[in-house]
Amino acid sequence: MYTTSIHTPVGFAVISGNEDGITSVRCSDDPVPESPFVPTILHRCARQLEEYFENRRRSFNLPLHPHGTPFQRAVWQMLAEVPYGKTMSYMELTRRLGDEKAIRAVAAANGKNPIWIIIPCHRIIGSNGDLTGYAGGLGRKKWLLEHEQIANGQLSLF
Template sequence: MDTCIINTPLGYTKISGNQDGITSVTVLDTKETPTDVIPEVLEDCAYQLHEYFEGKRQQFNLQLNPEGTEFQKTVWKQLATIPYGTTTSYLELSKQLGDIKAIRAVANANGKNPIWIIVPCHRVIGSDGSLTGYAGGLHRKQWLLEHESPYKQQRLF
């Protein structure tokens, strides 16, 4: 398994993967030293993440290989279909997966998503439009949603 650390506007990010694909992309809450030489199997992922943060990329084109249960992988695959700049709710996600009663299991799988940003769990919000739990912290979720929003709010101060 190869790993690297890159710096992003939201903190240091660890990318892990191998020839079979990217297994995880995780934002870190600690100060790290960025990797000088990114392993070849991770170069494209690091490049596409930099493009995303620069506002030049809305879709990722990477081979993914996250570890999880079959149910979790099904949820993560559905998350990957949420378009850039839009949101959905846990309830809607459960309906799309064919079982409205699985809302808690869907939310749990969403929270265990190991591939930050690329599998866009930040695009899932509460049915009332509220920001709900996010493993990377609600401040990061809000930043990501604002970054993707077609309606840019100017900061006054």
């Protein structure tokens, strides 16, 4: 596994993977040591994330290989379908997956998302519109949502 990182407006994006694709993108307050060799795909991911933060990218074109259970991967696939600049509630996400009783499991899978921003777990909010749980911290979640709203020509969600 190889690692690189880039500085973003909300901290460092730490990108991990191999020649076959991206296995994780996580946020960090501190830089991490870069692997002596960094595959091209990690550089491509870094460039696409930079474009996202510069408001020049709304979707990503990368091979993703997150590690998780089949249920987690189903939730992450559904997260990837939430459009840029839009939000969805945990309950709506759960309904789309077909079982309202699974809301806690869906929320837990959302929290285990290993590919920050690219699999947009930040776009999932409470049914009442509140920002709830975010592994990167609610400040980062708010920043990301506002970033996407402003890029869409809206002043702010909050």
